[in-house]
Amino acid sequence: MSLDWTPAAVAFAAARKAMALTQPDLAKLADVSRNTISNLESRTRIYDTIPKSSVVKVGHVFGWPDPIRDVERIIAGAPAPPTNPPSRTRAAVTEATGRPMSPSAIESMPLRVRRKLETNELVDHKIIEVDGLEMVVLLTARPGDPVSDSQMASGLAAWADLERNRRDLDITDRDQENS
Incomplete structure (x- = not known):
């Protein structure tokens, strides 16, 4: 069974917007491609298809303490951690x-x-x-x-x-x- 990525996609987009970043800005900060940011914010993805390294890099830009566990909690219905730049x-x-x-x-x-x-x-x-x-x-x-x-x-x-x-x-x- 694959987990629905939608809550995580919403959390990634909200955190990026809370920091007033564009997708290209966030991609530069996280050292990933703009396409990766787009994929993380896409509600059509499933958890198993998202590279964990991308989750970690982007999560660290947001200041999330443990990006993989944070995303798993978000998917399970918990609120996203507060956005807190490094x-x-x-x-x-x-x-x-x-x-x-x-x-x-x-x-x-x-x-x-x-x-x-x-x-x-x-x-x-x-x-x-x-x-x-x-x-x-x-x-x-x-x-x-x-x-x-x-x-x-x-x-x-x-x-x-x-x-x-x-x-x-x-x-x-x-x-x-x-x-």
């Missing part, structure tokens, strides 16, 4: 700023930034002032890639150079506007 993103920003980051703030980040925070390890951070606002610069690296102190210093120096150049351009623009 804590690595929140942890990286909290460590850098000293303030907890709300899920809505994470969801408002560009997808490529969220992806980097979720897949990379936070190496270092720096709080800089830009136009009177505090900005947080996060340095990340792929897990397992050693980052030396000189590489971190080089990255921060490159950022400082970019900031100086931007400020110089702003001053030049203001001077031209005033003349």
